[in-house]
Amino acid sequence: MKAFVMNEIGETGFAEKEVPEPGPNDAVVRPTKGLVCTSDVHTLHGAIGERENLTLGHETVGVVDEIGEEVDGFEEGDRVAVGAITPDWDSPAAQDGHPSQSNEPLGGWKFANVKDGTFAEYVHVNQADANMARIPDGVTDHEAVYVTDMMTTGFMGAENAEIPVGGTVAVFAQGPVGLMATKGARLQGAGRVIAVETVPKRQELAREYGADDIVDFDDGDPVEQIHELTDGEGVDAAVEALGTSGTFEQCVKVTKAGGTVSNVGYHGEGEYVNIPREEWGVGMAEIDIATGLCPGGSLRLERLLRLLEKDRLDPTHMTTHEFGFDEIDEAFRLMETKEDGIIKPLVEFE
Amino acid sequence: MKAFVMNEIGETGFAEKEVPEPGPNDAVVRPTKGLVCTSDVHTLHGAIGERENLTLGHETVGVVDEIGEEVDGFEEGDRVAVGAITPDWDSPAAQDGHPSQSNEPLGGWKFANVKDGTFAEYVHVNQADANMARIPDGVTDHEAVYVTDMMTTGFMGAENAEIPVGGTVAVFAQGPVGLMATKGARLQGAGRVIAVETVPKRQELAREYGADDIVDFDDGDPVEQIHELTDGEGVDAAVEALGTSGTFEQCVKVTKAGGTVSNVGYHGEGEYVNIPREEWGVGMAEIDIATGLCPGGSLRLERLLRLLEKDRLDPTHMTTHEFGFDEIDEAFRLMETKEDGIIKPLVEFE
Amino acid sequence: MKAFVMNEIGETGFAEKEVPEPGPNDAVVRPTKGLVCTSDVHTLHGAIGERENLTLGHETVGVVDEIGEEVDGFEEGDRVAVGAITPDWDSPAAQDGHPSQSNEPLGGWKFANVKDGTFAEYVHVNQADANMARIPDGVTDHEAVYVTDMMTTGFMGAENAEIPVGGTVAVFAQGPVGLMATKGARLQGAGRVIAVETVPKRQELAREYGADDIVDFDDGDPVEQIHELTDGEGVDAAVEALGTSGTFEQCVKVTKAGGTVSNVGYHGEGEYVNIPREEWGVGMAEIDIATGLCPGGSLRLERLLRLLEKDRLDPTHMTTHEFGFDEIDEAFRLMETKEDGIIKPLVEFE
Amino acid sequence: MKAFVMNEIGETGFAEKEVPEPGPNDAVVRPTKGLVCTSDVHTLHGAIGERENLTLGHETVGVVDEIGEEVDGFEEGDRVAVGAITPDWDSPAAQDGHPSQSNEPLGGWKFANVKDGTFAEYVHVNQADANMARIPDGVTDHEAVYVTDMMTTGFMGAENAEIPVGGTVAVFAQGPVGLMATKGARLQGAGRVIAVETVPKRQELAREYGADDIVDFDDGDPVEQIHELTDGEGVDAAVEALGTSGTFEQCVKVTKAGGTVSNVGYHGEGEYVNIPREEWGVGMAEIDIATGLCPGGSLRLERLLRLLEKDRLDPTHMTTHEFGFDEIDEAFRLMETKEDGIIKPLVEFE
Known part of the structure; x- marks a missing residue:
């Protein structure tokens, strides 16, 4: 089968690999749609060290191709x-x-880290009953692929923030995870969501997903702007969705005594x-x-x-670009440069 | 001043009373709008025992008339x-x-219980800095009066239910507290809200406030209906918003192992x-x-x-009737009989 | 192999069974010590319905005899x-x-319920890596067998009670689970532990495990006695460790507003x-x-x-009787009649 | 009356002041015993800025001298x-x-910060009903003075650490707050408490208050030592009780994924x-x-x-020195130099 791999730091390519076989509790899935994540780009650039012939990608939906003998929740x-x-x-x-954190720090993160990722014609899924979820009829593959990382991670940022009903929250950076933290804050009952972002398209999406106010870096120190918006009081909670020490520092500075800083960003x-x-x-x-790493599990995914089934949000508005599986290196290139207003590129396998 | 009082069990009337004076930490407020609560009717019928010349009412907004010398958060x-x-x-x-529960069980409940309530030309508020909140400019008195009990109590029902994001919840009874529990469940990120109710107007409001499904008592056992809707699995949480042992029992029966029953109903x-x-x-x-009693406090109210300021909901749709202060006994009569499709009657003081 | 089985409701006996074989994630253990639990007696008397040729017992320690190929945390x-x-x-x-509650209500309870229990020469353990723990060198088998149910269940009763440091708690009934709830309350920092019990030997053990006061049923209504001890205030938390509606009711009656009732008892x-x-x-x-069912898992057991390794308690003082494996029916008889001051009978397999 | 004051940064002395008078909710207390806190020394050296004629001290017990008219829980x-x-x-x-954090960050900290402290013949206590507790008969003043800060702060360090029953915890630094965090960890059910400390007398007290292991800075990197003690796994929780960035960093390094760092130290x-x-x-x-500031309040103190009443610990072993009120500057001098193995100096007012 064909797989999109990292050959060494900084170098990608397509490779021919064996189709994986499921162990007794596992499944093999044939992807239909995938998304490219900035963390894939980090990986490619050596954030987690050297990797050789490692299939990239970790956000995918698809069709069950084969299941292990102990799997009882799914069928081909x-x-x-x-x-x-x-x-x-x-x-x-x-x-x-x-x-x-299973078995070691970040140990639940296997795809494109310690085993082949999802940008391949077939994908091996460990503990399949617990790590996959059936997509309901009314939900498209395009919508569903967002639950695998962006929604679960972004929402976690808001959940960990322990926002009181009607409380105030600032979400720093409105990339796809930040946007989903903004939406997550609304789903947690926030009374005022302040989104910090400077790119117009991202500001627009932030409003769509529920931001009440936009604070633009380019208009001055966001800490001062947020204190002004809140009459000097600060916010009940701040979500760091960028992954820089500077942003983290700002999060602490805008949070009132007794509040919570929820870190989602990957500090590279x-x-x-x-x-x-x-x-x-x-x-x-x-x-x-508070901190966290992308919650997985069939229950969470369901x-x-x-x-999505109940139309609480439409995550597909974050998809700014679409690529075929064989154009995937272009998607990587754009995610790196952030050219062309890219937010999230969809990869179509069929 | 004029006050609408309970003279004895079952008998109301207007009485002439002294205008209250604030102690050092207190305030006196002149009501503009009030709401009649079913619990006022319970009180009138003896649920908390005999009362004599006790002013009724506990849901009010108004204008600060006088403050004690230690009050520093408010002005006349x-x-x-x-x-x-x-x-x-x-x-x-x-x-x-x-x-x-301050000082004794339910001890925070003072209005129309251990001191004069709010259906009067002037109302005494203890610890005013902590027990009142300024109404923002964009919020009407009519909207604001809903925060004092219906929203805070109903939302509490949903908060105590510990609904996971995307989880399922059944809210039993869609009176004004149940309706606000339904809305509260949505504000907590529920993925599916099942409202149990039989009155068409209440069903309609339940949908407006976020119910995904309506279960009608008249169509058969709600426990069976909910199990059917959830493929036999039951819900993550159930909210009891009626106050009968039978409904409470149904709440336990529809909740899955590991779930939560949140009681809001007053079991009379x-x-x-x-x-x-x-x-x-x-x-x-x-x-x-889990249980609770109407959370108060300036922070909660704010x-x-x-x-409301941020347009997250419009509670005034629950107002089915309006009365002048001197027509208030008619409001009580309707709340007792539930005639004319009454949900919540507004009392206008001016 | 020899197994002590329930033949039908009310009838036990020894049976000859096949030695179990482990699946890929499982282990087979050869018991060295076991304990008889009152719930075994309930089962025998039909509490969970008819069972035929079902091996009884669920509290055991032993030696790993065989492991499945996927088990990597243990060796023979x-x-x-x-x-x-x-x-x-x-x-x-x-x-x-x-x-x-895995897969269904109480679904984690498999031994002597949905599969053969532990009173046999060999015992099959599912998901062995996750459901067993190695016994440290300084800990005897006799001590260790208490972690499998009595300590984990009793402590859970105290943990769920959310006792504040220095707070007050009443533990109703001082059987082995209640005694461990008493000890658990001390391990949670309780400032005053009131043990409700009438049997002198159990009262004595309650004091050993940390009770500050003993309330004796035979001296009058325990609710009144506890209110007297606490100046009418009641306790921060009550633990129900008997499993009767009457005791449960008393737990609610002695708990102050804002407190917690933690149910551990099996309501039969x-x-x-x-x-x-x-x-x-x-x-x-x-x-x-709050409620719960015996927390399992390797982490909890460890x-x-x-x-035990650090000498925080000695649970073996609860062992009032010892029996050989072939005398086990006498242990069952005593657990039923509670004759001879029995608290917990140890079964020796070797 | 006589008061021990800070005249300016670095300079103390005795001053003559007016005896304070209680407002309606306040009390005036005549101290009998006090303790000098390292944070007093920080204050003296300018940690919170310049102060003039400010009475020092915040740990005190005494006798009620006068109460305001609204105080109903206490008598002279x-x-x-x-x-x-x-x-x-x-x-x-x-x-x-x-x-x-009332009203502003750290706003509950009034004594020797924004109002006169407790090293005076009379002390003004705001909201007396809520901020004092009666000392039970069996508890000495010497014991009781430890609840006012050392016990409540140190225990908080352990409570915030969310130590699981039987879990492991490292407490960095065994000054009086660290020692009480060690004891607090035991009161929370910790299975292994590792105390990091280099002073022999403090190590000895750490063992008395429940440390299972002592890690000595002088024997090498404490991070390595703790990893060795825990087979490379790290601890479930670490408590920072010193207040340096270096120690804080070590706390993060010894805590396992999924664990908690509880900060108690004042980072100066x-x-x-x-x-x-x-x-x-x-x-x-x-x-x-997790972080926190010394929990106050009558309920906590009680x-x-x-x-103490139930003999759960004897905090007086931390008292290494005793001084009369007029020798208090010597106590300050010793707390600064940490000479003579000082841990906690008691000040006797009578």
């Missing part, structure tokens, strides 16, 4: 969404409520992520910092698919 | 919403996170509220039961007012 | 504790934080478990009801074994 | 403990569950408190950071006093 031909994170559900971390650089000491109340202002 | 002339529950915030129960009758033993998993199915 | 010869509850960790309920009889309406604050006193 | 002559933090319980932050220096990016799992290892 089922349309399914596959979690970007596929935990070992019997690991101690999963037992402890942290499946994404630097020795430290910095907490500003004074604004953190010298450690005593009860500004807690619940998110239900939101 | 401010438009304010007054919480139906006005806790003693320095009591041990409030320190413990249960302000509505019977020696026991019954948990069905088998469906409760002989005590071991991890179906927890957050709910923010939801 | 390892001394292990086996959870009484052995969840399917990849089930939706486990993903949702309720492993004991009656159509309803009754909540006393008035003392429950007509549904609004914020007395929540943490409890650590408490 | 009552022996009371006064919280170091005396929140405004009706403030929005208190309503939100963060009383220590530097622009940032640094989170080590990689060990924090690039923001995605689910290592949450619960901690109950622990």
Whole structure:
């Protein structure tokens, strides 16, 4: 089968690989739609070290091609969404409520990290009963592919923020994860969502997904702007959806005493992520910092698919570009340069 | 001043009373709009025992007429919403996170219970800084009066239900509290809200406030209907918004193992509220039961007012009738008989 | 191999069975010590319906005899504790934080319910990596067998009670689960533990495990006694460790507004478990009801074994009787009659 | 009356002041015992800026001398403990569950910060009913003075750490707050408490208060030592009880994925408190950071006093030195130099 792989840091290409076979609890899925994630680009550029002949991609939906003998929740031909994170559900971390950390830190993240990813004609899914969900009839593949990472991760950012009903929240950066954090904040009952973003198309989508106010970096220090908007009070919660220490610092600075900073961003650089000491109340202002990694699991996927089925949101508006499977390197190139107003590129397998 | 009072069980009338004076931390408010609550009718019929010359009513907005010397958050002339529950915030129960239980069970409930209520030309508000909130400019008095009880209580029903994002919830009874529990479930990110109700106008409002499905008592056992809708699985959470043991029992029966029953209803009758033993998993199915009493406080009120300011909902659609202050006994009569499709009657003071 | 079985309701005997074989993720364990549980006696008497040729028992430690090919945390010869509850960790309920409810209500309870139990020469353990724990060197088999049910269940009763540090708690009934709830309350920082019990030996053990006060049924209504002890205030939390509606009712009556009733008891009889309406604050006193079923899993077992390793408690004082495997029917007889001051009978396999 | 004051940064002295008078909700207390806190020394050295003629001290017990007319929980002559933090319980932050942040960040901290502290012949206590607790008969003043800050703060460190029963925890630094975090970890059911400390007397006390292991800075990198002790796994939770960025960093490094870092230390220096990016799992290892400021309130104080009444611990072993009120500057000198193995100096007022 054909697979889109990372040959070494910075170099991609198509490779011919064996079609994977499922172990007793596993499945093999034939992708129909996929999405390219900025973290794929990070991986390609060495964020997690050298990889050789590793299939890229982790956001996919498709059709079940084969199942292991112990799998009883699925049949061949089922349309399914596959979690970007596929935990070992019997690991101690999963037992402890942290499946994404199964067996080691970030251990639930397997695709395009420790095993071949999803940009291939066939994809191997471990613990299939627990890591896939059937797509309801009324939901398209294009919609469904967003539950696998963008919706589950972005919503998690809002859930971890512990926003009180009617409370205020600032979401820093409105890439696809930030946009879904904005929508997630609305789904958690936020009374005022302040989206921090400078790109017009992203600002527009932020409004669509529920932002009440837009703060533009280009109009001055976002910390000052948010304090002005909130009469100097700050927000109940801030969501970091970019992954830089500077943005994280701003999140602490806009959060009121007793509030929460929810980190979603992947911090790719630097020795430290910095907490500003004074604004953190010298450690005593009860500004807690919550973190998380993309929640997976069939139950989570089903619940998110239900939101699509019931028309709570349309994530496909984040799709700015579409590519065939064999044009995928162009998608990677655009995700890297962020040219052409790209937000999220869809990959069509058929 | 004129006050609408309960003279004895079952008998109301207008009385002439002294205008109240504020203590150092208190305020006196001149009501502009009020709402009649079914619990007022319960009180009138003796649910909390005999009362004599007690002013009725607990849902009100108005204008600050006078403040005590220690009050610093308000001025005369401010438009304010007054919480139906006005806790003693320095009591041990409030320190413990249960302000509505301050000093004794249900001790935060003062209006028309242990002190004069709000159907009067002037109303005394204890701990005014903590128990009132300024109404934002864009919010009408009519909208604002809904935060004082219906929204805070109904939303609490949904918050206590701990509905997962995309999860399923059944809300039993769509009176004004149930309707706000339905809306609250949507504000908590529910993926499917099943409203149980038989009155057409209430069903219609339930849909407006976010119900995905309506289950009608008249079409058969709601437990069976809900199991059918959910493929036998039951719901993640059920909200009891009626206050009968029978409905409570149904809530337990439709909730899946590991789910939550959230009680909002005021149980006015019977020696026991019954948990069905088998469906409760002989005590071991991890179906927890949460309860609460109308959360008050300036912070809560402000957050709910923010939801109105930001157009998250329009509660005034629950207002089916309007009365002048001197027609208030007719409002009570209708709330008792539920004639004329009444849901919530507004009382206009000016 | 020899197994102690239930032939039909009310009738036990020894049977000859095939030695079980492990599936890929399973293990077979050769028991060294076991404990008889009152719930075994309930089962024998038909509490969960008719069973035929079903091996009884669910509390066991032993030696790993054989492992499936996918098991990588254990080797033959390892001394292990086996959870009484052995969840399917990849089930939706486990993903949702309720492993004991996996696949169906109480679905994690397999031994002596839906598969052969542990009173046999060999025992089959599903998902062995996740459902067993290695016993540390300093911990005896006799100590370790208590983690499999009594400690995990009793402690859960205290954990679910959400006792504040220095708070007050009443534990109703001091059988082995109640005794471990008493100890668990101390391990949660309770400032005052009131144990309700009438049997002198159990009262004595309650004191050993940390009860500050003993309330004796025989000295009058325990509700009144507890109110007297607490100056009429009631307790922050009550634990029901008996499983009768009457005791449950008393738990609600002694719990203060804003407190928690934690149910551990297996309610074996009656159509309803009754909540006393008035003392429950007509549904609004914020007395929540928490429930649970014996938490299993390797992580939980390891943490409890650590408490034994570090001498936090000695559970073997609950062992009042010891029997050989072939005397096990006498152990059952005593557990039924509660003769001879029996608390917990140990079964020795070697 | 005589008061021990800070005249300017770095300079103390005794001053003659007016005896304070209680407002309607307040009390005036005559101290009997006090403790000097390292944070007093920080204040003296300018950590919170310039202060002039400000009475120092915030840990005190004494006798009620006078009460305001609205105070109904106390009488003159009552022996009371006064919280170091005396929140405004009706403030929005208190309503939100963060009383220590009332009205502004750290706003509950009034003594020796925004009003005169407790090293004086008479002390003014705001919202007396909510901010003092009666000392039970069996508890000495010397014991009781420890609840006002050391016990409540140290225990909070353990509570915020969310240690699972039988879990592992590392407590960094065994000053009086760290020692009480160690004891607090035991009161939360920790299965293994690793205390990091280098001073022998403090190590000895750490063992007394429940540490299972001592890690000595002088024996090498504590991060490596803790990883060795835990087979490379790290701990479920780490408590920072020193207040340096370096220690904080070590806390993150020893905490396993999915665990919690609980900050108690007052971070007095530097622009940032640094989170080590990689060990924090690039923001995605689910290592949450919890913070807090000394919980106050009558309920909290009563619960901690109950622990003393019931002999759960003896905090007086931390008292290494005793001084008369007029020798208090010597106590300050020693707290600064940490000479003579000082841990906590008691000040006797009578």
